[in-house]
Amino acid sequence: MALTLYSHPLASFCQKALVGLYELDVPFTQRVIDLYDPTERAELVKLWPLAKFPVLADGARGVAIPESSSVLEYAEQHYARTPQLFPADPDLSRETKMRDRFYDLYVNTPMGKIVTDKLRPEGKQDPYGVDEARVQLDTAYGVADAWARVSTWAAGESFTLADCAAAPALFYASKIAPFGERRHLADYYARLCERPSVARVFEEAKPYLAMFPG
Numbered sequence: 001m002a003l004t005l006y007s008h009p010l011a012s013f014c015q016k017a018l019v020g021l022y023e024l025d026v027p028f029t030q031r032v033i034d035l036y037d038p039t040e041r042a043e044l045v046k047l048w049p050l051a052k053f054p055v056l057a058d059g060a061r062g063v064a065i066p067e068s069s070s071v072l073e074y075a076e077q078h079y080a081r082t083p084q085l086f087p088a089d090p091d092l093s094r095e096t097k098m099r100d101r102f103y104d105l106y107v108n109t110p111m112g113k114i115v116t117d118k119l120r121p122e123g124k125q126d127p128y129g130v131d132e133a134r135v136q137l138d139t140a141y142g143v144a145d146a147w148a149r150v151s152t153w154a155a156g157e158s159f160t161l162a163d164c165a166a167a168p169a170l171f172y173a174s175k176i177a178p179f180g181e182r183r184h185l186a187d188y189y190a191r192l193c194e195r196p197s198v199a200r201v202f203e204e205a206k207p208y209l210a211m212f213p214g
């Protein structure tokens with residue numbers, strides 16, 4: 001097996017893939033890509049012209065898989081000993097995929113909008129877009145809080161793909177928009193932080209955290 005994950009320890013979607021790969025206990029090599037380095041960026045672009053990571057390259061099968069959810073689906077299908085992140089039950093499977101989308105699109109994405117606005121050149125900020133993102137994030141917190149009131153994990157009683165998405169999204173989101181009165185969400189986040197795969201990913205990000213503009 002020759003799996004290589006093109007990623008960066010600080011990048012939230014890469015952290016999602018890392019949590020899942022650690023959960024699955026799939027051996028892989030991490031190729032850390034500095035997107036500001038033209039040579040390293042070109043290496044990623046060769047695999048995925050959109051220059052987004054994570055990308056999982058499988059030398060044995062000659063494929064490169066972009067998109068964090070697809071990376072984990074591929075790893076589970078081809079290399080996991082038992083299905084873990086993708087429930088077999090059709091209803092639970094659909095719910096897991098929906099909640100994975102939810103954490104990517106309504107927590108991670110607005111969080112990214114708020115954070116990256118700080119990196120824009122002077123005069124190029126988008127305060128209206130940031131306000132919209134803050135409203136969306138707050139609404140999403142309400143939804144996640146209601147889910148966490150009745151479920152141990154993001155989509156039921158087992159740790160799934162949706163938790164891989166939730167962990168880094170909530171990690172960064174909580175730094176720029178605290179959970180406040182959302183007690184169930186805060187408890188869920190605390191459970192995530194105690195999960196060994198998540199704790200490992202957050203620990204690996206620590207040396208880079210000074211670069212986080214939030």
Ligand SMILES: N[C@@H](CCC(=O)N[C@@H](CS)C(=O)NCC(=O)O)C(=O)O
Binds near residue numbers: 011012051052053068
């Ligand atoms: N939908 C993609 C999102 C990937 C993504 O946006 N990754 C970020 C890092 S967290 C990235 O590559 N950013 C670099 C850029 O946008 O230039 C996924 O799930 O993998």
